[in-house]
Amino acid sequence: NAGVTQTPKFQVLKTGQSMTLQCAQDMNHNSMYWYRQDPGMGLRLIYYSASEGTTDKGEVPNGYNVSRLNKREFSLRLESAAPSQTSVYFCASRRRASGGAADTQYFGPGTRLTVL
Amino acid sequence: KQEVTQIPAALSVPEGENLVLNCSFTDSAIYNLQWFRQDPGKGLTSLLLIQSSQREQTSGRLNASLDKSSGRSTLYIAASQPGDSATYLCAAPGGSEKLVFGKGTKLTVNP
Numbered sequence: 001n002a003g004v005t006q007t008p009k010f011q012v013l014k015t016g017q018s019m020t021l022q023c024a025q026d027m028n029h030n031s032m033y034w035y036r037q038d039p040g041m042g043l044r045l046i047y048y049s050a051s052e053g054t055t056d057k058g059e060v061p062n063g064y065n066v067s068r069l070n071k072r073e074f075s076l077r078l079e080s081a082a083p084s085q086t087s088v089y090f091c092a093s094r095r096r097a098s099g100g101a102a103d104t105q106y107f108g109p110g111t112r113l114t115v116l
Numbered sequence: 117k118q119e120v121t122q123i124p125a126a127l128s129v130p131e132g133e134n135l136v137l138n139c140s141f142t143d144s145a146i147y148n149l150q151w152f153r154q155d156p157g158k159g160l161t162s163l164l165l166i167q168s169s170q171r172e173q174t175s176g177r178l179n180a181s182l183d184k185s186s187g188r189s190t191l192y193i194a195a196s197q198p199g200d201s202a203t204y205l206c207a208a209p210g211g212s213e214k215l216v217f218g219k220g221t222k223l224t225v226n227p
Contacts, residue, residue, distance in 0.1 A: 004159075031213060042219040043160075043205070050213050058214065090159055104150055105215060107159035 002026055004108035006091050012114045013081045021076040021111050023091030031094040032074035033105065034058075034066060036087040043090070049074055081115045088112050118143045118210035122218035129196055130226050137191040137221045139206035144184045146209050151180050151191050154203045154220070163204075164191070196225045 007022045025032065034046040035058075045058030049068040063085060065077045074093075078085060092105040119142045129135050141149070147168045152160040164173045164180040166189070172181040179192040189206055203220040210216035 033215075040219070043207075043217040045214055048213055056213070092160075104162040104165045105160075106162070107152075109159045110157075 004091055004093055004106050006089075006108040006111050008111060009109065010112050012116065013078075014116050015082060017081050017115075018077065018079050019081065020078075021089055021091075021113075022073070023075065023108060024073045025091075025093040025106070026072065027093060027095065027106065028071070029093035029095045029106070030071075032068065033092040033094070034064075034074070034076045035090045035092065036060065036085075037090060037110075038087050046076065046089075081113075083115045086113060086115045118146075118208055118216040120206060120208050120216050120218040122204075122206060122221050124221060125219065126222040126224075128224040128226065131196060131198060133196050133225075134192070134194050135196055135223070137193070137204050137206075137223070139189040139191070139218055141187050141189070141208040141216075143208070143210075144187050146184065148209065149180075149182050149189050150207045150215070151178075151189075152205045152207065152217075154205060156202075160205065193223075196223075198225045198227050201225050 004025045033048045035043045037043045044060050047066040049055045052071045067075045089111045091108040094105045095103045121140045123138045150165045151163045154160045166173045166182040177194040182189045201224050203222045205220040207215040207217045
C-alpha cells in the first residue's frame with residue numbers, strides 16, 4: 001500500500017515552459033486535492049476533486065489546470081510556468097467516512113518546482 | 117471565510133518538557149479539526165482528528181482539545197523528545213471539501 005505518490009520529486013523549468021505533475025492514490029479515496037506550500041504563506045488549496053469526473057477551484061487556481069483521470073489519479077498542469085509558481089506542490093486524498101463524519105487527508109511527499 | 121492562526125510561530129524547549137501549541141479559527145461552525153506534523157522536506161502526516169462532537173483526542177503522548185465556542189484548539193505534547201522536532205499544523209474546514217491550514221508552529225526539542 002503506497003498511499004499517495006507524486007512524480008516528479010524535483011523539477012526545474014524555464015519561464016513559459018509547461019509541465020504536468022502527477023498524483024496517484026491506492027486507497028480508493030473519493031476526494032483528491034492539490035496544494036502549494038510557500039514560506040510565510042502556509043499551505044494553500046489550488047484545485048480539488050470531490051469525486052471522479054468533478055473538479056473545483058480552490059484558493060489559488062490561476063495559472064493551473066487539473067484532470068481527474070480516474071478515481072486513482074489527479075494531475076496538475078502548468079501551461080506556461082512563471083517564477084511565481086516556484087513552490088512545493090502537495091497532492092492529498094481523503095476518504096468519505098460513513099455516517100457523515102469526516103476523515104483525515106493523506107498527503108504525498110511533494111514536488112519541489114523551481115521556475116527560472 | 118475561515119482563517120486559522122497558530123501561535124507561536126516557533127518554539128524551542130529542552131527535552132522532557134511538556135508543551136502546548138495553540139490554534140485559533142474564525143468560523144466555529146466546523147465539524148472537525150485536524151493536527152498534522154511536517155518534517156523538513158517531507159509531506160504532512162496526520163496526528164489527530166477531533167470531531168465536533170468530541171472535546172479531545174489522545175494518541176500516545178499527544179492530546180488535542182477542541183473548544184468550538186471560543187474558536188480554539190490546543191495540542192499538548194507530554195515529555196517532549198528530540199524526535200518531536202518538526203512543524204505542527206492545524207487545519208479547519210473551510211467548506212464541505214476544503215481544509216484551511218494555519219502557518220504552523222516550528223518546534224525544536226533540544227537534547
